[in-house]
Amino acid sequence: MSGGGTPKGFPTPEELASVDLQSVPIKGWMDPRINFEGRRGTWSYPAAAKNLRYLKMHNPREWSPTDEDWKLPPDWKKTILNGMADRLERFRSFKIMMDICVRCGACSDKCHFFIGSGDPKNMPVLRAELLRSIYRRELTTVGKILGGLAGGRELTVDVLKEWYYYFFQCTECRRCSVFCPYGIDTAEVTMIARELLNLVGLNINWVLEPAANCQRTGNHLGIEPHAFVDNIDFFLDEIEENVGYKPEVPINKKGADVLFITPSGDVFADPAIYTLMGYFLLFDFLKKKHGFNWTMSAYASEGGNFGLFTSNEMVKRLNAKMYREAERLGVKWILGGECGHMWRVVNQYMDTMNGPSPSNLVIPESPFTPTIFTNAASTKMVHITEFTADLIKHKKLPLDPSRNDRYRVTFHDSCNPARAMGLFEEPRYILQNACNNFWDMPRSTIRESTFCCGGGAGLGNDENFEMRMRGGLPRGNAVRYMQKKHGVNVLSCICAIDKATLPPVCDYWAPGVEVAGVHELLANALVIKEGEVRENNLRGEPLAVESDQTEGQD
Amino acid sequence: MSVIVAFLLFAFVLGVGLGVGLVPGLHPVFGRYVPWLAFLFFVGGVIWRVLRWASSPVPFRIPTTAGQNRSLDWIKPSRLDNPTTTLGVIGRMLLEVLFFRSLFRNTRAEVHEGPQVAYGSSKWLWAGAMAFHWSFLIILLRHFRLFMEPAPFFATGLASLDGFFQIGIPALYVTNILILAGLSYLLLRRLLDPQLRYISLPADYFPLLLLLGIVLTGVMMRHLDPFRVDLIKVKQLALGLVSFDTAAVVPKGIGATFWVHLVFITTLLFYFPLSKLMHAGGVFLSPTRNLANNNRARRHVNPWNPEVEVHEYDHWEHEFHDKIVACGLPLDNPADEEA
Numbered sequence: 090m091s092g093g094g095t096p097k098g099f100p101t102p103e104e105l106a107s108v109d110l111q112s113v114p115i116k117g118w119m120d121p122r123i124n125f126e127g128r129r130g131t132w133s134y135p136a137a138a139k140n141l142r143y144l145k146m147h148n149p150r151e152w153s154p155t156d157e158d159w160k161l162p163p164d165w166k167k168t169i170l171n172g173m174a175d176r177l178e179r180f181r182s183f184k185i186m187m188d189i190c191v192r193c194g195a196c197s198d199k200c201h202f203f204i205g206s207g208d209p210k211n212m213p214v215l216r217a218e219l220l221r222s223i224y225r226r227e228l229t230t231v232g233k234i235l236g237g238l239a240g241g242r243e244l245t246v247d248v249l250k251e252w253y254y255y256f257f258q259c260t261e262c263r264r265c266s267v268f269c270p271y272g273i274d275t276a277e278v279t280m281i282a283r284e285l286l287n288l289v290g291l292n293i294n295w296v297l298e299p300a301a302n303c304q305r306t307g308n309h310l311g312i313e314p315h316a317f318v319d320n321i322d323f324f325l326d327e328i329e330e331n332v333g334y335k336p337e338v339p340i341n342k343k344g345a346d347v348l349f350i351t352p353s354g355d356v357f358a359d360p361a362i363y364t365l366m367g368y369f370l371l372f373d374f375l376k377k378k379h380g381f382n383w384t385m386s387a388y389a390s391e392g393g394n395f396g397l398f399t400s401n402e403m404v405k406r407l408n409a410k411m412y413r414e415a416e417r418l419g420v421k422w423i424l425g426g427e428c429g430h431m432w433r434v435v436n437q438y439m440d441t442m443n444g445p446s447p448s449n450l451v452i453p454e455s456p457f458t459p460t461i462f463t464n465a466a467s468t469k470m471v472h473i474t475e476f477t478a479d480l481i482k483h484k485k486l487p488l489d490p491s492r493n494d495r496y497r498v499t500f501h502d503s504c505n506p507a508r509a510m511g512l513f514e515e516p517r518y519i520l521q522n523a524c525n526n527f528w529d530m531p532r533s534t535i536r537e538s539t540f541c542c543g544g545g546a547g548l549g550n551d552e553n554f555e556m557r558m559r560g561g562l563p564r565g566n567a568v569r570y571m572q573k574k575h576g577v578n579v580l581s582c583i584c585a586i587d588k589a590t591l592p593p594v595c596d597y598w599a600p601g602v603e604v605a606g607v608h609e610l611l612a613n614a615l616v617i618k619e620g621e622v623r624e625n626n627l628r629g630e631p632l633a634v635e636s637d638q639t640e641g642q643d
Numbered sequence: 644m645s646v647i648v649a650f651l652l653f654a655f656v657l658g659v660g661l662g663v664g665l666v667p668g669l670h671p672v673f674g675r676y677v678p679w680l681a682f683l684f685f686v687g688g689v690i691w692r693v694l695r696w697a698s699s700p701v702p703f704r705i706p707t708t709a710g711q712n713r714s715l716d717w718i719k720p721s722r723l724d725n726p727t728t729t730l731g732v733i734g735r736m737l738l739e740v741l742f743f744r745s746l747f748r749n750t751r752a753e754v755h756e757g758p759q760v761a762y763g764s765s766k767w768l769w770a771g772a773m774a775f776h777w778s779f780l781i782i783l784l785r786h787f788r789l790f791m792e793p794a795p796f797f798a799t800g801l802a803s804l805d806g807f808f809q810i811g812i813p814a815l816y817v818t819n820i821l822i823l824a825g826l827s828y829l830l831l832r833r834l835l836d837p838q839l840r841y842i843s844l845p846a847d848y849f850p851l852l853l854l855l856g857i858v859l860t861g862v863m864m865r866h867l868d869p870f871r872v873d874l875i876k877v878k879q880l881a882l883g884l885v886s887f888d889t890a891a892v893v894p895k896g897i898g899a900t901f902w903v904h905l906v907f908i909t910t911l912l913f914y915f916p917l918s919k920l921m922h923a924g925g926v927f928l929s930p931t932r933n934l935a936n937n938n939r940a941r942r943h944v945n946p947w948n949p950e951v952e953v954h955e956y957d958h959w960e961h962e963f964h965d966k967i968v969a970c971g972l973p974l975d976n977p978a979d980e981e982a
């Protein structure tokens with residue numbers, strides 16, 4: 090799902106970063122009008138009608154945000170207001186978040202899009218106020234009487250357009266919610282706002298096309314079963330070429346113990362494919378050595394879930410395949426690959442939406458260590474870094490970190506594993522065992538305070554390139570700092586969207602830094618056979634470090 | 644604009660207060676019935692608002708995790724910033740409510756040339772909020788000396804602690820200084836910080852003005868000669884108020900400052916349930932803070948879990964039948980082959 094390189098004529102990093110966070114427009118924020126034509130590069134194309142039709146969603150049609158007429162259904166206003174009222178009754182989160190913000194501003198400069206653009210409506214507090222102001226005016230008594238004095242705005246077509254612009258300019262990263270004294274989560278507000286927009290057919294193609302694909306084929310990229318198998322065969326050949334060893338990958342195998350599900354980006358795009366190769370090497374090693382009985386699925390061939398950027402119902406539809414397939418194949422538990430928003434879904438929604446888990450699933454137990462994953466006792470799904478960290482801890486994986494010596498590594502905490510799960514130590518533990526050169530980025534930019542790649546939640550498309558680079562500023566700048574300070578040349582991460590969106594961010598803000606999955610680095614270091622000699626890493630680059638040119642040393 | 648509206652509103656309330664202070668005929672109404680009404684409105688309003696929130700279910704368990712989760716035995720979990728147990732949640736909520744844990748994390752982002760993005764520590768908002776809220780609580784408790792006869796031990800105790808430094812006669816309360824500093828800071832930053840001024844509504848300035856009004860009139864009554872009031876009479880009135888006794892007399896000649904003070908408080912009681920001040924109740928119900936991050940271990944139930952249409956395996960196999968056969972994957976329904 091990657092965007093191309095930096096387009097010609099794009100501003101330089103110095104130009105793009107000349108934002109003044111302190112300057113605000115003279116005019117207040119209540120005027121909703123947006124010049125879409127003048128702001129090309131900062132918004133995403135609408136969903137194609139065919140995708141909406143396939144998913145049986147509202148108001149399929151061809152249109153463009155630059156059109157004057159957005160072809161809304163005639164009763165759009167009633168639909169939105171009823172939709173809001175309905176969601177206020179269904180989500181306590183929404184009701185609370187509409188009512189208790191004190192506009193203290195603690196969240197205001199926590200959003201990467203605000204830091205990179207200086208646009209005050211990208212302060213999380215104002216993003217939420219865009220919706221709150223309508224709520225106050227249209228749905229509360231005080232607001233109906235006092236109107237603008239109570240901070241209310243009338244719901245107009247211009248407001249909807251403004252919502253389209255700003256709620257598809259939030260990556261639902263939850264950074265703001267860490268800093269809010271009441272835990273107001275603008276990501277949650279954005280999720281509800283997107284549900285509302287979907288009611289009248291306002292959505293973006295980069296979300297809905299993957300969702301439609303996933304519904305049909307089982308994965309976002311629309312890879313049909315034969316192509317899925319072909320792609321994997323191709324990667325196996327590639328592994329053989331680079332490592333001199335060809336793993337076996339069972340697909341749709343009944344009676345396997347473990348079903349492995351990873352985002353389809355891993356099966357498709359560079360550099361995520363190297364992570365996939367890493368899994369294959371690891372699993373095959375475990376199979377040969379300990380008889381690991383695993384399988385992938387061509388039906389549940391997507392770990393990610395673009396329903397998360399659409400509506401809770403869509404999350405449930407797409408996610409359902411995981412348990413369905415686990416039941417059909419009769420596995421004992423599910424192992425999930427490196428992915429960010431996938432793990433938000435698995436950790437916070439899956440069991441609630443599609444559970445209880447099928448009865449053939451058991452509390453996950455590592456086949457090779459005494460570990461029982463009681464933290465996954467109900468979902469029966471384990472994160473790959475939990476699985477691997479446990480193996481390393483129990484000395485089940487012979488590792489030669491010097492094979493990664495050409496890499497000087499830092500780690501990007503992806504938003505969802507960070508702030509919707511709290512997965513911080515496992516990937517670091519793996520990296521520290523698989524690499525000799527590892528450093529963390531500055532504290533305000535990692536762990537719970539980590540910055541988004543700028544392209545999550547469906548925004549990682551080419552037409553939105555400027556906004557992505559702006560949103561990528563805080564992350565890219567921290568990487569640049571590490572590059573200068575420690576000569577870092579690899580940014581590792583555990584998210585397939587990151588693997589698509591961080592390369593352009595690095596190319597732009599910290600040129601020379603590559604992006605790699607944690608399991609790619611692990612597999613480089615993994616000694617598959619005793620005395621094994623490897624010449625190349627998974628990318629086919631020679632392992633030996635010759636007078637490596639790094640840009641500065643510690 | 645927002646500031647002006649808030650000031651006008653505040654000026655109006657002040658006008659009412661002065662009017663009441665100067666027209667003794669209004670005292671029985673504003674010294675009894677209006678505060679009673681305000682109190683009932685406050686209690687009823689707060690309960691109603693909380694019940695309204697609570698009436699909406701919590702479909703999903705969505706804590707914001709701000710520390711390591713509990714996973715493998717040898718990895719130390721962050722029990723308070725990412726709780727997995729009820730005890731942990733209680734701890735997290737206590738930290739949040741008593742010490743404003745999240746606000747304490749605050750940083751300030753700046754984009755310098757280079758470009759270089761810097762994040763400075765920024766604890767003033769936290770300090771101002773702590774100074775205000777804690778002083779407010781202590782001052783409220785101190786006031787129980789007026790509401791109870793004999794004065795309860797905690798109120799007298801707090802008062803003597805609070806006046807510990809014995810500066811001036813009557814002793815200056817530390818909390819009075821802190822609350823003034825806190826409120827002034829909160830107001831000034833709203834007025835002077837361009838970002839904050841931009842997002843502020845009248846509803847953000849008004850309560851600050853009102854609270855400042857309450858504190859200032861309170862301090863004036865205690866320390867500034869021309870405004871001093873007769874405490875015996877004030878206590879007499881206060882006891883009458885809390886007794887809810889219509890027969891209790893409203894003492895005469897308390898002094899206008901007191902009436903302004905009382906009208907401000909009455910206004911606050913009316914205003915509270917209608918406004919963002921309800922954050923005091925809402926924070927307890929905030930699903931990103933008050934839930935344990937244990938979804939994978941214990942199933943959370945959504946009462947309205949919707950039925951959705953899923954692309955079932957059988958359909959999928961049927962749709963891609965030939966391609967599945969071609970690439971050699973097994974079929975569940977080989978019968979399809981003849982079809």
Ligand code: SF4
Binds near residue numbers: 191193196268269
């Ligand atoms: S930090 Fe929370 S309360 Fe403060 S402005 Fe942001 S959302 Fe509102």
Ligand code: SF4
Binds near residue numbers: 202258260261
């Ligand atoms: S969730 Fe992330 S992108 Fe959205 S407003 Fe908050 S900080 Fe910004």
